[in-house]
Amino acid sequence: VKSLAKGLRQLDANTQLPASFAELQPLLAAKGVALATDTQDYMIPIAVEANAVQGRLGMIGAVVTLALSIAGAFYALRQVAxxxxxxxxxxxxxxxxxxxxxxxxxxxxxxxxxxxxxxxxxxxESVSPASFFFGTVWDPRFAAAGSGGSQGQFGLIPLLAGTLYIAFVALLVAVPVGLMSAVYMAEYASPKVRSVVKPALELLAGIPTIVYGIFAVVTLGPFLRDLSAALTGGSPFIQGQSIFTAGLVMGVMLIPVV
Incomplete structure (x- = not known):
């Protein structure tokens, strides 16, 4: 009944409603309203009455809201002293x-x-602290309860090594570019160039890190992969999700900090 009432509201106000659902269904279909085939004829007057009640309740709500607004305005004016x-x-x-x-x-x-x-x-409780802090394999797999499947390995050392590796690549990009940009801006750039380049560099600090990550995965990674494949004739030596890609993006992100 609720779906039928919602569909009836899509019809024109001057539309003559038929008594049977078989005759009403083409009218609703013309308005893009699809209803279940088990809709019965007795539901039509109920849906019409539901729409009428909803309209009356909406009018009452509007009147009550207007009355409360006017009363609140008069009360506020009386309190201004x-x-x-x-x-x-x-x-x-x-x-x-x-x-x-x-x-x-x-x-x-x-x-x-x-x-x-x-x-x-x-x-x-599932992974011992010793295997986590001193493990050399990072293979995060959790076996389902009672399945008897193999348990993953959660070694922290590969994560730390990868983090330091990416940080090293990022510093190789950020430190030279950042230092040379700072020296150029402070000693050689004209005021006109400085007024344009300095805000552009500072703008990099305001970009969220998630945007850098999406840019690396969606744009830079595939570009470097295709470029390396073109240079070697079909066998890429740079993957889309590689340390070089992550370090390059992090280096650009660190330029304003340097």
Whole structure:
């Protein structure tokens, strides 16, 4: 009935509704309304009455809202007086709003910390700390409960090595470019060039890291892969998701910091 009532609202107001659903269905189909074939004829007057009730309730709600708005406006005008101390009340309201916002921020931080703590405890119940901190293989696979499948290996050393490797490549890109850009901007660039290049470099610091990541995966990675394949005649020596790609993007991201 609810779907039928919604479909009837798509028809024109002057449309003469038939008594049977077989005659009503082509009219609804012409408006792009699809209903189940088990719709019965007795549902049509119920849907019409439901639309009428909904219209009356909407009108009543609009009248009540208008009346409350007018009453609130008159009440506010009567309260406008020096004795009302409006500034003190507004400052008190703003203080409570700022306090609520800071409380939400603190509770969110506490929730994140507790969530990470509980997830860490649950993780170390499945993986021993020794194999995690001193393991040399990172193969994150969790076997389903009772399946008897192989358990993954969670060694931290490959993650640290990969992080340091990417950081090294990023520094190779960011330090020379950043230092030379800083020296050029400070000693050689004209005021006109500095007014354009300096904001452009500072703009890199405002780009979210997720944007850099998407750019690396979607654009830069495939470009470097295809370029290396073209240079070697079909066998790429740079993969789309490689350390060189990640280090290059991180180097560009670090240029404003350097």
């Amino acid at each position: 020096p004795r009302a101390r409006a500034r003190n009340n507004v400052e008190r309201l703003m203080l409570w709003g700022l306090l609520a916002a800071s409380t939400i921020a603190i509770l969110t931080t506490v929730g994140i910390v507790l969530s990470m703590l509980f997830q860490t405890i649950q993780f170390f």
